Amino acid sequence: MSVLLDGRFRFDNYVVGASNRLAVAAARAVAESPGASYNPLFIYSPSGLGKTHLIGAIGFAAKQLQPDLVVEYVPLDDFVDQLHLAISSGQAEAFKQRYQRVDMLLLDDVQFLTGRRETQSEMLRIFNALQGSGRQIIMASDRPPSEIADVDERLVTRLAGGLIVDIGLPEYETRVAILRNKCAEREMTFADGVLEELARMPCGSVRELQGALNRLAAHEALGERSVTPANVRSIIAAGRVTPDLGRAGAVATDEFAGFISDIAVAVAQHVEGWRVRLGQRIAHWQAAGYRTTMLERTLAMNEEADVDALDAAFASGVARLEQLEAQAVLLDPRLAGLDVFRDPQHIPEAEARVEQAIAAQNPPPGPWPAFTLETMIAGKSNQLALRAAEATIEAPGVRYNPLFVHGGPGVGKTHLVHAVGNALRRKAPLSGPVACVSGSQFVDELIAALQDGTVDRWRARYRTAGALIVDDVHALAGKERSQDELFHLFNALHSAGKQVVLASDRPPSEIGELEARLRSRFDGGLVVAIQPPDRTLRESLYVRTLQDRAPDAEPGVAALLAELPVSGAAEVESVIDRVLHAARAAGGAVTLSLVRRELGAGGAATPVSSPAVADKSFLDLEKIVMEWPEPDGRVIEELR
Amino acid sequence: MSLVNYAAREITCKIVYYGPGRSGKTSNLHYVYNQVPGDRRGSMVSLATQTDRTLFFDFLPLDLGTISGFTTRLQLYTVPGQVYYATTRKLVLQGADGVVFVADSQRRQIEENVESMQDLHANLAEQGVDARNVPLVIQYNKQDLPRELIMDVSELDDILNFRGVPFHAGDALRGTGVFETLRSISELVLRRLSGAAAPRVAVGQ
Numbered sequence: 001m002s003v004l005l006d007g008r009f010r011f012d013n014y015v016v017g018a019s020n021r022l023a024v025a026a027a028r029a030v031a032e033s034p035g036a037s038y039n040p041l042f043i044y045s046p047s048g049l050g051k052t053h054l055i056g057a058i059g060f061a062a063k064q065l066q067p068d069l070v071v072e073y074v075p076l077d078d079f080v081d082q083l084h085l086a087i088s089s090g091q092a093e094a095f096k097q098r099y100q101r102v103d104m105l106l107l108d109d110v111q112f113l114t115g116r117r118e119t120q121s122e123m124l125r126i127f128n129a130l131q132g133s134g135r136q137i138i139m140a141s142d143r144p145p146s147e148i149a150d151v152d153e154r155l156v157t158r159l160a161g162g163l164i165v166d167i168g169l170p171e172y173e174t175r176v177a178i179l180r181n182k183c184a185e186r187e188m189t190f191a192d193g194v195l196e197e198l199a200r201m202p203c204g205s206v207r208e209l210q211g212a213l214n215r216l217a218a219h220e221a222l223g224e225r226s227v228t229p230a231n232v233r234s235i236i237a238a239g240r241v242t243p244d245l246g247r248a249g250a251v252a253t254d255e256f257a258g259f260i261s262d263i264a265v266a267v268a269q270h271v272e273g274w275r276v277r278l279g280q281r282i283a284h285w286q287a288a289g290y291r292t293t294m295l296e297r298t299l300a301m302n303e304e305a306d307v308d309a310l311d312a313a314f315a316s317g318v319a320r321l322e323q324l325e326a327q328a329v330l331l332d333p334r335l336a337g338l339d340v341f342r343d344p345q346h347i348p349e350a351e352a353r354v355e356q357a358i359a360a361q362n363p364p365p366g367p368w369p370a371f372t373l374e375t376m377i378a379g380k381s382n383q384l385a386l387r388a389a390e391a392t393i394e395a396p397g398v399r400y401n402p403l404f405v406h407g408g409p410g411v412g413k414t415h416l417v418h419a420v421g422n423a424l425r426r427k428a429p430l431s432g433p434v435a436c437v438s439g440s441q442f443v444d445e446l447i448a449a450l451q452d453g454t455v456d457r458w459r460a461r462y463r464t465a466g467a468l469i470v471d472d473v474h475a476l477a478g479k480e481r482s483q484d485e486l487f488h489l490f491n492a493l494h495s496a497g498k499q500v501v502l503a504s505d506r507p508p509s510e511i512g513e514l515e516a517r518l519r520s521r522f523d524g525g526l527v528v529a530i531q532p533p534d535r536t537l538r539e540s541l542y543v544r545t546l547q548d549r550a551p552d553a554e555p556g557v558a559a560l561l562a563e564l565p566v567s568g569a570a571e572v573e574s575v576i577d578r579v580l581h582a583a584r585a586a587g588g589a590v591t592l593s594l595v596r597r598e599l600g601a602g603g604a605a606t607p608v609s610s611p612a613v614a615d616k617s618f619l620d621l622e623k624i625v626m627e628w629p630e631p632d633g634r635v636i637e638e639l640r
Numbered sequence: 641m642s643l644v645n646y647a648a649r650e651i652t653c654k655i656v657y658y659g660p661g662r663s664g665k666t667s668n669l670h671y672v673y674n675q676v677p678g679d680r681r682g683s684m685v686s687l688a689t690q691t692d693r694t695l696f697f698d699f700l701p702l703d704l705g706t707i708s709g710f711t712t713r714l715q716l717y718t719v720p721g722q723v724y725y726a727t728t729r730k731l732v733l734q735g736a737d738g739v740v741f742v743a744d745s746q747r748r749q750i751e752e753n754v755e756s757m758q759d760l761h762a763n764l765a766e767q768g769v770d771a772r773n774v775p776l777v778i779q780y781n782k783q784d785l786p787r788e789l790i791m792d793v794s795e796l797d798d799i800l801n802f803r804g805v806p807f808h809a810g811d812a813l814r815g816t817g818v819f820e821t822l823r824s825i826s827e828l829v830l831r832r833l834s835g836a837a838a839p840r841v842a843v844g845q
Binding site: 018255256258259260262263264266267269270275276278279280282283296299 | 644646647649651675676677680704705707710712815819822823826827830831832
């Protein structure tokens with residue numbers, strides 16, 4: 001442990017007077033909660049007024065309160081030497097790391113930064129690292145940051161960013177107290193009135209005062225003549241190189257100075273402590289650029305307020321704002337210094353602003369543009385779903401929210417929900433982008449975000465969506481955290497009246513390991529099935545596919561192909577693939593006979609269809625209501 | 641006028657020197673003015689007649705610097721003592737945070753002192769101020785004059801200080817008691833910052 005932190009310099013042996021009260025109060029606050037209140041704390045005063053004592057006391061007190069705290073005291077000169085040594089021995093990185101491990105850095109004699117460019121840039125880096133992780137920096141200097149010549153502008157603003165306090169010359173009472181303390185420490189006694197007389201003499205620093213005291217002590221010890229109040233001045237004056245006593249002005253000014261010091265005592269006694277502290281906090285926050293209406297209101301009240309609690313609340317608000325601003329600036333540098341980041345009363349607005357920035361920067365995945373409703377062929381098996389989709393597009397968030405589409409693989413669920421997404425996207429106005437994501441993608445993204453610690457940002461991406469589409473939502477089965485996220489996302493969007501569309505290979509009731517709260521929400525909208533295509537739809541699908549891929553096919557091929565049941569559009573494609581492959585192998589066109597031969601031969605060996613089992617009730621035509629008198633989500637729910 | 645502005649961290653006290661004509665109010669201000677380092681005082685505004693009598697008022701702003709973090713200012717005013725400047729006196733008295741009553745210790749002036757003291761109370765009452773709540777300090781000035789011409793402090797105190805406020809003997813021309821008086825009134829005024837009514841305790845010399 002550094003010599004400075006060995007307990008010689010403590011708060012209880014530091015005499016507090018009007019000239020240093022603010023500095024001591026700030027120092028105590030910093031020692032009690034490092035990194036929380038004033039960071040960095042910058043203390044300046046002419047030499048010999050107790051800067052080093054004060055920062056030593058901060059380090060010692062902080063160590064006492066939290067023995068695990070890594071406290072480092074280093075005068076700037078040593079810092080520079082260490083840096084040079086580190087660089088010359090190729091250990092610059094180790095040097096940096098060493099300081100980045102420190103919880104509280106006490107840096108003395110900062111004024112020597114003047115002109116040391118490389119030290120400044122190194123310090124700037126270390127400061128950024130320390131402050132970024134909420135660790136405390138305390139600096140002492142013989143002049144304010146703005147007066148340290150030739151220092152990097154960024155470093156100056158960094159130095160000035162926390163609290164700057166000065167220590168003034170001690171006034172009479174403090175001088176007496178300091179002298180009495182010193183005497184008690186060194187077990188010296190003087191005749192009554194001697195210390196008071198000594199304190200009355202002008203002095204430039206506490207060190208000077210100590211020197212004078214030492215001189216008196218020496219006189220007393222030598223026994224030349226005993227020290228009395230009357231001869232104090234002559235003893236001290238004899239030792240001064242430039243005695244400045246006895247000037248006519250000195251006494252005259254003293255009268256006013258004495259008056260001031262008495263007034264100072266009266267002010268200190270009578271101003272209401274809590275208001276002073278609150279006023280200080282307000283001034284501090286205002287200087288830091290924050291709006292303090294919240295605190296000023298309290299100042300105007302009559303009852304005493306809990307300043308610490310208020311300030312802590314304000315500080316945490318500020319911390320949150322800083323965090324938000326930093327986040328926003330990362331996304332878009334133009335957001336720096338925005339008003340919304342300056343008033344802890346309006347944190348929700350700042351949060352909204354950041355979410356907007358996130359969304360603008362990194363929009364959630366959208367629907368695939370190739371899938372549109374126009375390219376979807378309607379048939380009996382999917383007309384219910386199509387109508388529901390159209391109704392949803394017409395009144396997003398109102399009619400069927402959520403719309404849950406289920407059906408076997410390849411029936412066109414993905415096509416349908418993406419088509420809804422595209423239609424919604426074209427349909428202005430939506431409050432945000434249309435997020436379209438598959439269940440497995442949702443889970444993967446969440447895992448990646450958890451890994452990078454960017455869950456908040458990931459969440460915000462989706463929260464800003466104007467509509468949410470989750471394909472293959474069954475992929476979330478058994479994934480608790482993903483379901484949890486989806487649940488909150490769903491609630492946020494649903495309550496904001498935004499449309500949610502879900503697709504799965506089975507109805508919500510059959511998705512295993514799905515939380516009941518999600519299941520009930522999915523069920524709460526419209527659950528609609530897409531059946532495997534019937535003959536008519538199959539024929540239409542084949543006609544269209546053949547048009548695209550084999551326009552020279554013999555007429556009637558589509559009708560023949562449609563005889564075979566398929567699970568959906570995807571399978572139609574694979575059947576056509578086989579037929580075309582066979583045609584190419586035979587070196588001819590697609591003819592009826594080729595199709596018959598191909599399907600007849602391979603049909604049994606490779607069954608082209610696996611009858612999808614779905615909601616059987618829809619197979620019964622009698623149970624399907626084709627014309628909905630009042631197609632309202634609730635009514636459909638009851639009918640189903 | 642708000643005495644303490646916690647948000648702006650300012651304390652501003654208006655102190656009015658009251659008393660009969662030629663009792664030495666302006667001398668008090670002059671002495672203070674001369675003792676204050678140049679950078680701490682504003683220019684003293686004095687509207688005087690050709691014979692150096694205060695016609696309207698004297699005004700001396702004093703910057704006491706930063707005390708306990710507060711920028712502290714004292715504004716010292718004097719009123720014209722002559723009976724016929726009643727309106728001016730009322731104006732100057734408005735908004736005073738504290739009053740120094742400068743009494744003339746000369747035996748032949750005792751009537752004027754009493755009259756002026758009554759005038760002060762009447763004016764305060766007229767402004768709706770309870771005189772008992774206004775910080776008041778009395779200075780018995782001209783105590784340097786030959787004993788046969790003046791009344792001593794205890795005698796004067798019996799007559800004038802019926803409220804038992806702090807008092808000081810003074811010789812404003814040479815400065816005796818000037819700062820003691822100013823200190824005393826400032827402390828009384830500042831004591832009111834804590835909200836409690838200033839207790840009236842006689843602080844003898």
